[in-house]
Amino acid sequence: MSSNDQAPINQDEVRRILDQHKDKTKTALRVCAHCSLCADSCFLYHVHDKDPRYMPSHKFINSLGKLYKKKGKIDRAGFQEIEEIVWRRCVLCTRCYCPLGIDIPEMIAIARDICRSQEVFFQWSELEQPAE
Amino acid sequence: MYNFIRGPLVWVAFLVFIFGTAYQVYRFYKLSRPKERYRLRIPFGKPPKDPDEAPDEPTLTWWQQMRLSVVGVNPVMVSVTTLFHLALVITPFFVLGHNVLLDLAWQISLPSLPEALADGLTIVVIAGGVFFLLRRIFLARVRAISTVYDYLVLLIATTPFITGFLAYHHFFDYDTVILLHILAGEIMLMAVPFTKLVHMPYFFINRFVLVHENTLGAGGSRTWR
Numbered sequence: 001m002s003s004n005d006q007a008p009i010n011q012d013e014v015r016r017i018l019d020q021h022k023d024k025t026k027t028a029l030r031v032c033a034h035c036s037l038c039a040d041s042c043f044l045y046h047v048h049d050k051d052p053r054y055m056p057s058h059k060f061i062n063s064l065g066k067l068y069k070k071k072g073k074i075d076r077a078g079f080q081e082i083e084e085i086v087w088r089r090c091v092l093c094t095r096c097y098c099p100l101g102i103d104i105p106e107m108i109a110i111a112r113d114i115c116r117s118q119e120v121f122f123q124w125s126e127l128e129q130p131a132e
Numbered sequence: 133m134y135n136f137i138r139g140p141l142v143w144v145a146f147l148v149f150i151f152g153t154a155y156q157v158y159r160f161y162k163l164s165r166p167k168e169r170y171r172l173r174i175p176f177g178k179p180p181k182d183p184d185e186a187p188d189e190p191t192l193t194w195w196q197q198m199r200l201s202v203v204g205v206n207p208v209m210v211s212v213t214t215l216f217h218l219a220l221v222i223t224p225f226f227v228l229g230h231n232v233l234l235d236l237a238w239q240i241s242l243p244s245l246p247e248a249l250a251d252g253l254t255i256v257v258i259a260g261g262v263f264f265l266l267r268r269i270f271l272a273r274v275r276a277i278s279t280v281y282d283y284l285v286l287l288i289a290t291t292p293f294i295t296g297f298l299a300y301h302h303f304f305d306y307d308t309v310i311l312l313h314i315l316a317g318e319i320m321l322m323a324v325p326f327t328k329l330v331h332m333p334y335f336f337i338n339r340f341v342l343v344h345e346n347t348l349g350a351g352g353s354r355t356w357r
Contacts, residue, residue, distance in 0.1 A: 033331045052277075055277070098338070
């Protein structure tokens with residue numbers, strides 16, 4: 001969980017960042033042919049038994065794509081889901097392959113930016129420590 | 133209606149396709165930027181050669197590289213998609229019926245494929261469409277990102293070929309089928325710039341313009357960031 005859990009989402013700020021990257025986001029969402037060829041380029045997809053939620057396109061569509069389509073109207077619970085996607089399901093290794101040239105890491109990075117603006121981010125200090 | 137579909141709408145479709153696609157390419161150039169020439173500074177040791185001129189020393193054979201690429205990882209999908217797209221783009225230009233129409237209208241025409249071959253290529257496109265449909269329904273990772281829109285786009289891309297096949301073999305009422313064929317083709321052309329079919333110019337942008345390890349040709353000239 002992140003800090004500042006209860007504060008309302010500042011939708012104007014979310015929309016401001018979305019607008020900054022509007023053209024790129026729109027283009028990426030349109031160009032994505034939903035072909036799933038990016039799946040096998042993600043090492044996290046492989047170590048999670050080929051769980052489709054780890055597929056790069058799935059991560060980008062359900063984080064920045066969702067924010068864009070809902071015009072930023074996402075509540076805190078929704079933001080927690082996006083935090084899960086953009087920090088825990090993606091480490092921004094930038095090794096994903098898209099046959100149509102979509103810059104998926106950039107999309108994830110924009111989603112992270114938007115999350116940070118709402119004090120939603122991954123906190124290493126709250127990570128469970130392995131048992132001794 | 134008949135006259136509109138086989139007259140003005142053909143022009144509208146081609147204009148929308150050409151200018152719409154040109155606009156999408158223009159947008160790409162506006163959103164991306166030229167690649168920068170990075171010069172690495174090495175603090176000590178022998179000064180390196182110009183990094184742009186240093187030859188890449190492959191540590192893998194071409195076969196090993198192939199096995200690690202998308203061709204090796206998804207051989208069936210890559211083969212089917214290659215055949216499907218080649219047949220989809222090539223067939224309309226060289227099918228006899230289209231060239232006869234061109235000849236009647238402007239006394240110009242492209243060389244025509246033997247009819248049996250054109251028929252075969254049409255079947256390749258339809259079979260590829262069925263493959264994509266089944267993949268979308270049965271493969272978990274494809275299903276996870278599929279929406280009604282994806283099925284619609286697949287339908288838009290394959291209907292011209294299904295109706296073309298039906299018209300060529302005179303299945304059902306020819307006049308109706310050929311009209312549907314013309315309409316389907318026009319819808320497909322107009323859909324290219326404004327739907328997911330925009331991946332048509334983007335395939336070439338990705339392979340020849342964007343800089344990355346899979347760029348073909350001159351190595352690319354632009355980057356997204």
